[in-house]
Amino acid sequence: MEYILSLSYGKDSLACLGAIEQLSWPLDRIVHAEVWATDTIHADLPPMVEFKDHADRIIQERWGIEVEHVRGRLTYEQAFYWVLGGNKRPGEIYGWPFPSGPYCNSDVKMPGLDKVETKGNIIYLGIAVDEPNRFHSLSDKKRSPLVEAGWTEADCRRWCEGQGLLSPIYTTATRGGCWFCHNQSVGQLRLLRRNYPELWALMLKWDSDSPVTFRPGHRETKQKTIINSDGEEETIFEDGEYIPGHTVHDFDRRFQMEDEGLIYPDDKIFRWDMLDKELNYRWF
Numbered sequence: 001m002e003y004i005l006s007l008s009y010g011k012d013s014l015a016c017l018g019a020i021e022q023l024s025w026p027l028d029r030i031v032h033a034e035v036w037a038t039d040t041i042h043a044d045l046p047p048m049v050e051f052k053d054h055a056d057r058i059i060q061e062r063w064g065i066e067v068e069h070v071r072g073r074l075t076y077e078q079a080f081y082w083v084l085g086g087n088k089r090p091g092e093i094y095g096w097p098f099p100s101g102p103y104c105n106s107d108v109k110m111p112g113l114d115k116v117e118t119k120g121n122i123i124y125l126g127i128a129v130d131e132p133n134r135f136h137s138l139s140d141k142k143r144s145p146l147v148e149a150g151w152t153e154a155d156c157r158r159w160c161e162g163q164g165l166l167s168p169i170y171t172t173a174t175r176g177g178c179w180f181c182h183n184q185s186v187g188q189l190r191l192l193r194r195n196y197p198e199l200w201a202l203m204l205k206w207d208s209d210s211p212v213t214f215r216p217g218h219r220e221t222k223q224k225t226i227i228n229s230d231g232e233e234e235t236i237f238e239d240g241e242y243i244p245g246h247t248v249h250d251f252d253r254r255f256q257m258e259d260e261g262l263i264y265p266d267d268k269i270f271r272w273d274m275l276d277k278e279l280n281y282r283w284f
Contacts, residue, residue, distance in 0.1 A: 128155075213244075
């Protein structure tokens with residue numbers, strides 16, 4: 001049996017090192033699930049790649065443990081271009097993942113950790129004592145040093161600051177997750193296009209090849225109150241208007257309009273149908 005810290009490089013998982021020391025718990029290994037966009041391009045933005053190297057050196061020097069960077073057999077790009085079989089879109093590639101049960105987690109990230117989370121090992125997770133909504137992830141085999149030590153998220157941040165281990169995601173606009181994530185905000189996509197045009201160009205290439213949109217379409221749900229057969233009020237839900245999905249190229253056109261001064265990034269009146277109109281003046 002081994003005692004293993006699952007490290008994400010966020011403040012909570014890094015602060016587990018301090019809590020483990022405080023509790024005098026054993027620690028045999030530190031493991032990080034590494035995701036790659038392609039065979040040669042990290043899923044992390046350059047500032048995070050540099051921070052991971054910096055943190056690894058500090059951990060090696062102070063705790064004498066070399067962080068293991070484990071990866072699955074597939075890069076994101078390989079999973080993206082995986083050809084489907086069976087009855088569901090046979091012969092097509094996956095393209096962009098769906099928000100629910102995305103392959104980027106199940107097929108790209110988690111297989112690397114599956115090799116570590118074997119039966120009998122104890123896994124330490126970075127869940128703070130003031131995150132009770134995450135306690136369901138804990139068990140006899142998955143434990144949180146932070147909960148046992150009574151450390152809050154604020155405690156974790158202070159500890160990381162004191163150790164020189166605070167990630168740039170907390171002090172700059174650097175994204176902490178994969179730069180190609182389909183769940184990231186419009187603001188993060190805007191920064192990616194502005195600061196890393198070579199990565200944005202790769203996003204556009206993938207987008208051209210994808211059979212599904214980057215942001216999937218969805219149908220709105222409307223809440224309605226009715227009087228049922230017993231004369232009592234009852235809330236029901238009905239399908240509303242269908243909201244079409246949007247491609248990376250749609251976002252690129254939107255950002256181009258911002259560059260040209262046709263709209264501002266913080267415009268409250270922005271509508272996607274503006275992209276289909278010839279705009280020779282600013283919308284008010």
